Structures are given as C-alpha cells and as structure tokens.
Amino acid sequence: MNFLTLAAKNLLRRRGRTVLTVLGVAIAISVLFSLLALNSGYERELDKEVNSMGVHVLAVPKGCPYEAASLIIHGGVIPKYLSAGDVENVSRIDGVELATPILMHQFMKKDDKTGIYTPHIIYGIEIEDMLRLKPWWKVEGRLFADNETRVMLVGRDLADKENLSVGQVLPVGPDKEDFAIVGILDRTGDQDDQFHFFPLAEAQRVFHKEGKITTIAVKLRDVTQISAVSEEMEKVPDIQVVTMTQVMGTIMNLAGSARSLLLTVMAVALIISAFGIINTLLMSVNERTREFGMMKAVGASGTDIARIVLAETVFITIAGGAVGIISAIIGSSLIEGFVKGMLPYSPRGSLISISPELIGFALAFSVILGLACGIYPAIKSSRLTPMEAIREGLQ
Amino acid sequence: MSRIIEARGLNKVYRRGSEEIHALNDVDFTLEEGKFVSIIGPSGSGKTALLNMLGCLDTPSSGSLKLIGTETSGLEERDLVRLRRDNIGFVFQQFYLMPTLTARENIELPLLFSKKKGQRDRIDGVLEMVGLSDRGDHLPSQLSGGEMQRVAIGRALINDPRIILADEPTGNLDSSTSQLIFELFRGLNRQGMTLVVVTHNLELARQANVMYTLRDGRIAGCRDLSGRQDTQDSRGAASRAA
Numbered sequence: 001m002n003f004l005t006l007a008a009k010n011l012l013r014r015r016g017r018t019v020l021t022v023l024g025v026a027i028a029i030s031v032l033f034s035l036l037a038l039n040s041g042y043e044r045e046l047d048k049e050v051n052s053m054g055v056h057v058l059a060v061p062k063g064c065p066y067e068a069a070s071l072i073i074h075g076g077v078i079p080k081y082l083s084a085g086d087v088e089n090v091s092r093i094d095g096v097e098l099a100t101p102i103l104m105h106q107f108m109k110k111d112d113k114t115g116i117y118t119p120h121i122i123y124g125i126e127i128e129d130m131l132r133l134k135p136w137w138k139v140e141g142r143l144f145a146d147n148e149t150r151v152m153l154v155g156r157d158l159a160d161k162e163n164l165s166v167g168q169v170l171p172v173g174p175d176k177e178d179f180a181i182v183g184i185l186d187r188t189g190d191q192d193d194q195f196h197f198f199p200l201a202e203a204q205r206v207f208h209k210e211g212k213i214t215t216i217a218v219k220l221r222d223v224t225q226i227s228a229v230s231e232e233m234e235k236v237p238d239i240q241v242v243t244m245t246q247v248m249g250t251i252m253n254l255a256g257s258a259r260s261l262l263l264t265v266m267a268v269a270l271i272i273s274a275f276g277i278i279n280t281l282l283m284s285v286n287e288r289t290r291e292f293g294m295m296k297a298v299g300a301s302g303t304d305i306a307r308i309v310l311a312e313t314v315f316i317t318i319a320g321g322a323v324g325i326i327s328a329i330i331g332s333s334l335i336e337g338f339v340k341g342m343l344p345y346s347p348r349g350s351l352i353s354i355s356p357e358l359i360g361f362a363l364a365f366s367v368i369l370g371l372a373c374g375i376y377p378a379i380k381s382s383r384l385t386p387m388e389a390i391r392e393g394l395q
Numbered sequence: 396m397s398r399i400i401e402a403r404g405l406n407k408v409y410r411r412g413s414e415e416i417h418a419l420n421d422v423d424f425t426l427e428e429g430k431f432v433s434i435i436g437p438s439g440s441g442k443t444a445l446l447n448m449l450g451c452l453d454t455p456s457s458g459s460l461k462l463i464g465t466e467t468s469g470l471e472e473r474d475l476v477r478l479r480r481d482n483i484g485f486v487f488q489q490f491y492l493m494p495t496l497t498a499r500e501n502i503e504l505p506l507l508f509s510k511k512k513g514q515r516d517r518i519d520g521v522l523e524m525v526g527l528s529d530r531g532d533h534l535p536s537q538l539s540g541g542e543m544q545r546v547a548i549g550r551a552l553i554n555d556p557r558i559i560l561a562d563e564p565t566g567n568l569d570s571s572t573s574q575l576i577f578e579l580f581r582g583l584n585r586q587g588m589t590l591v592v593v594t595h596n597l598e599l600a601r602q603a604n605v606m607y608t609l610r611d612g613r614i615a616g617c618r619d620l621s622g623r624q625d626t627q628d629s630r631g632a633a634s635r636a637a
Contacts, residue, residue, distance in 0.1 A: 001500050001503055001507060002507065003507070006496075006507070009496065012495065013494065029523075289490075290491065291493065293491075294485075294487065294491035295504070295508070296452075296476070297450070297479070297485045298478065298484075298485060298504060298505040298550060298551070298554075299479065299505045299509050299554060300476075300482030301472075301508070302472070302478045304507075304508050335629065364528075385452075385453075386453075387447055387452045387453040387454045390452075392488075
C-alpha cells in the first residue's frame with residue numbers, strides 16, 4: 001500500500017461522483033485537444049495548399065481586394081480584367097522566371113439526375129506554362145495543345161462527383177458549345193481537383209472575353225526575392241500584386257476571429273471544469289475531515305494529507321485527460337465538419353493533425369490542471385489540527 | 396520506573412460565544428512507564444480534553460507537558476507529529492477505520508506515514524496480538540464492532556509506541572465485547588505497555604492499576620488499584636480452575 005493506492009481507493013468510494021468529475025475533465029481536455037490539433041492541422045493544410053499552387057505571386061486587376069485572393073485559390077469570377085500587355089510587362093521584370101495568363105470563368109451545368117444547375121469553375125490556361133508551374137500534373141487520357149479547340153481537362157474530384165470520363169462531351173458557354181473531355185488530371189490533393197481547364201484562347205472565345213485575363217500567375221527564380229520583385233510589379237499600371245504569404249495572412253486573419261471564438265469556448269469549458277473539480281474535491285475533503293484528523297493522530301503530517309488529496313486530483317485529471325484525448329481522436333471527423341462549417345475559409349485536406357507531442361502536451365496539461373485544482377483543497381486539509389478535524393467531524 | 400508523562404498546571408479554556416468554558420482547571424498528572432491508568436468522570440468533566448492534551452492532539456491554554464522527557468509547549472507541528480507518531484498510539488470511540496481498506500491495510504496505515512516499508516511480519520504479528528489473524532483481508536463493513544476496535548488497537552500498536560491513549564474505546568460496544576477489549580489492554584500492559592484509558596464505565600475502569608476521577612476539569616480523586624486487581628485476578632483464576 002502506498003499513497004497512490006490509498007488515493008485510488010478513496011476515489012472508488014464514491015464511484016458516481018468520480019466518474020462525473022472525470023467526464024467533466026474529459027470534455028474540457030477533449031475540446032482543448034481537438035482545437036489544438038485543428039489549429040496545427042489548419043496551418044499545415046493552408047501552407048500545403050498555397051505551396052501546391054506552384055505560384056509565388058499573383059497579379060490581379062487593381063481594386064481587387066485581398067479577399068479576392070481566396071476566391072482565386074478556390075476559383076471564382078472577378079469582374080475586372082488584365083490584358084496580354086500586362087503579361088508582357090510582368091515577364092520583363094528581373095527575377096521573374098515565368099508569368100502566365102489565366103482567365104477564370106464559370107458556367108452553369110445542369111445535373112442530369114436532379115436537373116439543378118450548379119456553378120462550375122473554368123480556368124483558361126496556357127498548357128506549357130502551367131506544366132512548368134505544376135510539374136506534378138499527370139493525366140488520364142491526354143493533355144491538350146494550346147491551339148486546340150473544344151477540348152478540356154477535368155480535375156479528378158470533379159470527374160468523380162459528376163461521373164465524367166474521357167471522351168465525354170459537355171455543353172459550355174452562352175452558345176452551349178460542345179467541349180470534349182480529353183483528359184482527367186490525377187488527384188493533386190488541392191483545388192485543381194475541382195476545376196475544368198480550357199486552352200486560354202478557347203476560354204476567351206467561348207465566353208466572349210477575347211484578350212482579357214483575370215490574373216497573372218508568377219513564378220520567381222528565387223523565392224527570397226519576393227518583396228523586391230513584387231515592388232517592381234506594382235509599378236505596372238492596372239496591376240495589384242498579391243503574394244502567397246499575403247494570401248495566407250489574409251486567410252489567417254479571416255479565420256482568426258472564428259478561431260478566437262473557438263478558443264474562448266475552450267477557455268470557458270476548461271474554467272467550468274476546473275471549478276467543478278475544485279468543488280468536488282472540497283466536498284470530498286470536507287466529508288473526510290474526521291478521517292484526516294485520525295490520520296494525523298496516527299502520524300500523518302500535513303504534507304502527507306496534502307499528498308493524498310493531490311494524488312486523488314491528479315488521478316481524476318489524468319483519467320479525464322486520457323478519456324478526453326481518446327474521444328477527441330474518435331470524434332475528430334465530427335469536429336472537423338463542425339469547424340469547417342464555422343470557418344470562413346478552410347483548406348480541403350484533413351484539418352486535424354494529431355501528433356505524439358500534442359497528446360503529451362494534453363496529458364501534461366491534465367496533470368497541471370489537477371495540481372492547480374488540488375492545491376487549495378490540499379492546503380485546506382493539511383492545515384487542520386487533529387483535534388479540529390476530529391471535533392468538526394463529530395458535529 | 397521512569398516518568399513517561401509529566402503534566403503541571405494544565406489549563407484549557409474554550410470559548411463559546413462570550414462564554415468561557417474551562418475544560419481543564421490546573422491539572423497535574425504524572426504517568427510512570429508500564430502503568431495502566433483509567434480516567435473516569437461524568438460527561439463534560441474534561442476526560443477527553445485531558446487525554447487529547449496528553450497525546451498532543453490539542454494544546455493547553457497554559458501549563459507544561461513533558462512527554463518522554465521532551466517539553467511539548469512551543470514545539471513545531473512537524474516535531475509534534477514525529478513525537479506523536481513514534482511514541483503514542485491512539486484508540487477512538489468511533490474506531491475511525493478507513494472503510495476502503497482491509498483490516499490489514501488499516502493496521503498498515505501508520506507505517507505509510509512513518510515511511511517504514513515491507514513490515515509484513517510485523518503486521519502479521521500485530522494481527523495475531525489483537526486476535527484477528529484470520530480476519531486480515533476483511534473490510535471494516537464485514538467486521539463486528541469489537542473486531543473493528545481490535546483493528547484500531549492494532550493500528551495504534553503498529554508503530555511500536557511507548558503509550559496507548561484510548562478515548563472511550565468501549566463506548567460503542569456491548570458489555571461482553573467491552574470486557575474482551577479490556578482484557579486485551581491488560582494483556583498488553585502485562586507485556587510492558589503503558590496505557591491511559593478514558594471510560595465512563597466504572598466496572599471497566601477498576602481493572603486498571605490506577606483510576607483517576609475527573610470532575611469539572613479537576614482531578615477529584617486517584618485510587619491505586621494494584622492490590623485489588625491482583626485479588627480479582629486470583630479469584631478469576633480460582634473460579635476458572637473450579
């Protein structure tokens with residue numbers, strides 16, 4: 001028998017109460033754990049998403065807000081355009097390895113089964129440039145050449161969702177022209193899986209945007225030169241420069257407020273659970289005043305009593321922490337769905353990143369929570385003189 | 396015989412609102428090693444207050460108390476804990492056993508606090524001494540009142556104290572069980588243990604060597620019963636023989 005078994009046996013005396021307290025801690029720790037897992041996962045996925053664009057700097061029409069950057073990443077239509085001349089000007093800037101024009105547009109596609117029209121995003125691209133930006137592109141079927149007409153590539157997720165296959169023909173644009181799917185891109189794990197890709201000239205023709213482009217994607221020779229190059233680019237009239245770090249920052253800011261709300265929820269949950277633990281402990285300590293008096297009479301010091309009370313608390317919080325972490329891991333997909341619904345922008349990959357460090361941190365936090373909550377009841381019980389304790393207990 | 400407890404002019408005053416209650420009034424008390432002393436008196440006479448004072452569970456308002464040659468007034472709580480733990484075993488009326496621990500574990504409890512480990516044989520020895528060798532693995536709820544008090548006595552004995560202080564140890568027990576507990580005390584005394592037992596039962600109190608009577612916080616009487624006890628003993632032996 002030692003202090004730990006003694007503490008464990010004390011907890012088993014009031015099983016119901018112990019279980020409820022453990023559950024309270026479990027809820028708090030599981031909220032803490034999922035939010036931390038979510039936080040690191042969110043940043044990681046966002047980073048991956050931005051990097052996977054293969055684009056360092058975007059040039060967009062002036063007056064286009066930063067928020068449009070997120071539209072560009074996920075696809076969207078900005079009703080302002082740049083021209084081929086701007087592309088020329090940007091590519092001449094020192095340090096720019098590649099500047100390629102992109103036209104984004106959308107068309108409504110009728111679902112065969114439900115008859116509902118949904119918006120589909122089209123990227124008009126120059127295929128050679130695009131392959132230099134995204135050398136990882138692989139295709140089922142074949143790629144198109146820039147001078148081909150009425151051909152498209154489709155992202156894998158989109159193809160799966162819409163049951164599209166190579167050789168199929170889709171009506172596109174105001175004149176419902178038939179475009180043939182010549183290739184389906186292999187999964188890239190990013191937004192490219194969701195888009196249609198047309199040769200740039202074809203996209204401009206079919207939507208009557210001849211000579212117009214939405215954005216210029218720029219790859220740098222040296223990423224560390226990003227600020228110097230974007231400064232140069234700003235000198236081109238009509239152009240506003242958005243670097244990928246800015247995009248990320250903007251998205252982070254957007255998400256920030258929602259995340260601070262979540263953090264507040266977490267803090268409240270933790271505080272409530274901490275007070276619950278303190279309350280439970282004080283109750284159980286008060287109930288056992290006489291017992292502590294007896295222990296003192298048979299030779300326990302104040303430190304011994306404090307140690308028993310602290311051991312009990314830490315037992316509760318560690319058990320709660322373990323239950324919380326396990327249930328957070330089990331329920332992570334549920335939480336992810338909830339959070340994705342709440343945040344204004346979220347990357348498409350799995351947001352929850354669970355690492356051994358994180359599990360270690362959450363467990364350590366449980367222990368600290370236990371010590372913090374146990375300290376007052378422990379001190380309170382250790383200060384009793386044996387007589388006080390025994391007398392008090394008799395009343 | 397050495398004086399194991401020496402108390403001079405002990406006073407204890409409690410406050411209840413504006414009223415002052417004198418639980419002990421200028422009490423002198425000496426205890427020699429190896430004695431079995433009983434303290435008797437009506438309720439409120441200060442019996443328990445005196446016993447708690449002797450065991451350093453409570454501090455006197457004034458007066459001096461020497462325990463095994465050590466003056467206790469002014470001692471730090473830490474030193475008091477050590478003095479109490481190494482020299483005194485307590486037995487209470489309510490037993491105060493831990494309901495979650497078996498008889499054996501309850502007896503073992505003080506060893507946990509005195510940081511002595513691996514005393515299996517010692518625990519077995521104490522269990523046998525209090526006559527519970529076959530009940531060691533029972534929980535208090537599975538024991539009778541007398542057995543519970545035996546466990547409590549075992550717990551008081553485990554740290555090998557010089558004195559046992561018992562506060563109404565038979566207050567919750569029927570008369571035949573009470574007699575068995577007192578026989579256990581007398582057995583311990585025969586092996587050299589010093590005992591102070593507070594009781595309200597005159598018949599039991601008379602089985603000690605010395606009986607003190609307390610009234611209104613003062614010692615009202617002190618009777619040496621050694622001789623008489625001896626005759627009782629021989630009479631008991633004679634009747635058993637017959």
